[in-house]
Amino acid sequence: MTLFLAAYLAGVLTLLSPCIVPVLPFVLVSFVPARSGRPLVAGTLPFLAGLGLAFTAAAGPAAVGGGLVARLGTAGRLLAFGLLAAFAVSLLSHRVSDRLHRPLVRLGAAVAGLSAAPSSRRGTGIPGPFRSLCLGAATGLLWTPCAGPILGLVLTGAALNGAGWQTTALIATYAAGAATVLAGAARLGRPLAAVLRRHLGLGDRLRRAVGAGLLAWLAALALGADADLLARYPAAGTVAAEESILTALGVEPARAEPSRSLLPVEGALPDLAGATQWLNGGSLTKEGLRGRVVLVHVWTSSCINCIRTLPYLRAWAERYREQGLAVIGIHAPEFAFEHDVGTVAAAIRRHGLPYPVAVDNEFRLWRGLRNSYWPALYVVDAEGRIRHHQFGEGGYARSEAAIQDLLAEAAGRRATDRGATPTRAAGAEAAPDLAHLRSGEIYLGSDKAATFASPEGLSFGPRVYSPGRLRPNQWSLAGTWAVEPDHARLAAEGGSVTVRFRARDLHLVAGPGPDGRPVRFDVTLDGAPPGEDHGTDAGPDGGGTIVETRLYQLVRQSDPARERTFAVRFHGSGIRVYAFTFG
Known part of the structure; x- marks a missing residue:
């Protein structure tokens, strides 16, 4: 509650800051659109409400945003210039006013609960309160208040600990404080307006003068007059006053709570x-x-x-x-x-x-x-x-x-x-093609061997094997092989290994014999060279060389949806094969 009070008082002090200068002319003329006998209700109050709401909506995301918010803020400032310029031109010319207002007449009438038909008087098609609310919103996008210690406290707390309803409420409270003193400023400007109305004749010349003045002021703002003003007259006085408020109320600067992950300790x-x-x-x-x-x-x-x-x-x-x-x-x-x-x-x-x-x-x-x-x-x-x-x-x-x-x-x-x-x-x-993967790892050593299909059966030690008739995910040996616990070793030249599989990729873990001499090989798919279905360690003709013990990719199919019979024949002895894997 203390910080809300400090935020409201900081908003009130805005009137003493040079940052208020860019929007003050629009506040002082906020009664111009009001044709009713109650300019405060029809003009100033809706204007200030729109200003406060627009500032709160823009400042809230800015508290936690980054580059995107900055770009959106620039776009909002340009939009504000365009809307306020259109308002000023509408004051200069009834014809322009009618054209600008015509598309919004029905919307304005619906909001105000009025008839959809425009008024018989020119320039009064949009209800005064609605028009003032829109102008206030445009001015709120243009207003960038001096970031004193209190507003800085609010925005820093949001940036450190995340935005929430408290941040939005504090910014709205700050805007409410500013709106309070701006309402007073508008009321003080009203006697001057009454004198001008009596001497300039009912409204038209006053409207044109105000429109011209606002256009000139917008041009000055577009050229950076507000930045020059703030550079010459910094808000040191209001900053000191806000610091005094923080000290008196005992408000401490915002501090970030240490981030704590919700991951469990395993x-x-x-x-x-x-x-x-x-x-x-x-x-x-x-x-x-x-x-x-x-x-x-x-x-x-x-x-x-x-x-x-x-x-x-x-x-x-x-x-x-x-x-x-x-x-x-x-x-x-x-x-x-x-x-x-x-x-x-x-x-x-x-x-x-x-x-x-x-x-x-x-x-x-x-x-x-x-x-x-x-x-x-x-x-x-x-x-x-x-x-x-x-x-x-x-x-x-x-x-x-x-x-x-x-x-x-x-x-x-x-x-x-x-x-x-x-x-x-x-x-x-590369990641596996799980959609077409139907084959699992196949070990070729006696400890974990399964689905072996050579008619001789798997036995420990050297033996001559012949190819078998393979069903899906079965394998066989051909030639003289010595099957060890974690691999099968080719004991004589001319041996081969065959497997029936369904997958995009086929890999073989293999290595040369104890002497380390490279061993050439040829692979086939369904009895023919793999062509474009060859892996990174085999050529289109199926040729390749085992030079070290590692995993070799021998097949990468372009059409992995069908079952294939793979065979690899080695041109040498001593080769060791450990496992087929797929992907």
Whole structure:
């Protein structure tokens, strides 16, 4: 209640400020449109009501807005100039007045509860109160009061803590205080108007004089006369008076309440000292990350689901780095070859990861997070608490919103919806075509093998296999293969692997033998080269080379809606194949 009193008194002090000068002429002539015997009711009061409402409507959004509000404010000022200029011209000419008023006659009559027919007297088609209300609204758009401590207090509080009905009510109270003294100014100007009416003869010459004067004044305002006036005569006196009011009433400046995220606490970031080693940057500690929001990505280098999350990790790391986001990867191996640090380092380079990666070969960090998934995302707040998680692909909008929310909490400000970050993805990193995906991951090692269709059956150790008749999502071997726990190894030249699938993309996790020699291959779709359906690691003729152990994209179909039979034949021995994945 105290702040409302201060806002009203600040509005009253507006009369002593040079900021009132631009609108004062319009207030003093607000009785001109009033043809009734009650100019206060028909002219001045509607005028002041329109001025107050327009100022409140414009100042409220400005309290929390940005560049858009500034552009709208400029447009409103131009609109005000146009409306007031039209009013001034209507005072100069009855003919112009009739033309300007004619489209609004029925609206004005409806508002006033009058007949739809215009008055027989020229220039009186719009009811006086309605006309004065419109002119007051236009003047309110033109008025920019001096932002003294009290109005500044109101607007700053809204900007810090958000606009609400209290902010609107305080601005309206400020406008009411200004309207009170402006009504007094208009009443003081009325005796002068009565003298002019007696000496100039009923109204017409007075109307023309006022119209000409208003046009001249608008021209001066358009040329910046109001800015020059405020520069020469600053509102130091009213500012000092407002400061005295704040001191007397004991009102404190607005302060922002610390932003608190509503995200639950799910646990704590484990001690990072359990990492085997760190790649792509120095080692990090939990204590060293205190005060920063941390995004943790648990992944493994050959996992297609992990690979498809990497474009988001790169984009978020770049966008939010300056705001305090730290991104770290935790590489927990799925296959035996992924324990090799060189393999992990190659994957980091291949995907262009800009953040440090902890090698977690002993799964200490994995267990510390109580994790069970590849990939997994954890968003950690500035105090080291896990506040959001995402298991598997997807949920990118929710994860980014959590990042934004916790960054705002760390900065002590309100979270804003800044939209999704654009990502760049190509090849295996591209999002899957879930609408046509009908095939799931197929492991080729004995520990997890299923849907095997070679007539010999799957057995441990070297054996000659022959192709089988495949149903959807079945696979077979041809040639001499040694099936190990997590892969199948080609023991003699000329072996192949076949799978029946339905998906846009087909990937094969594969690598050369222990000697590391590259192995050439050819792929076919339904017995023919893939042509335009080839993947990034195979040509249109189906040719390619296995040069390192990683995931290879061998098929990307242009028409993924149909089932296909895929086969890959290797021209060499020692090749190891681990799994088919699809997208």
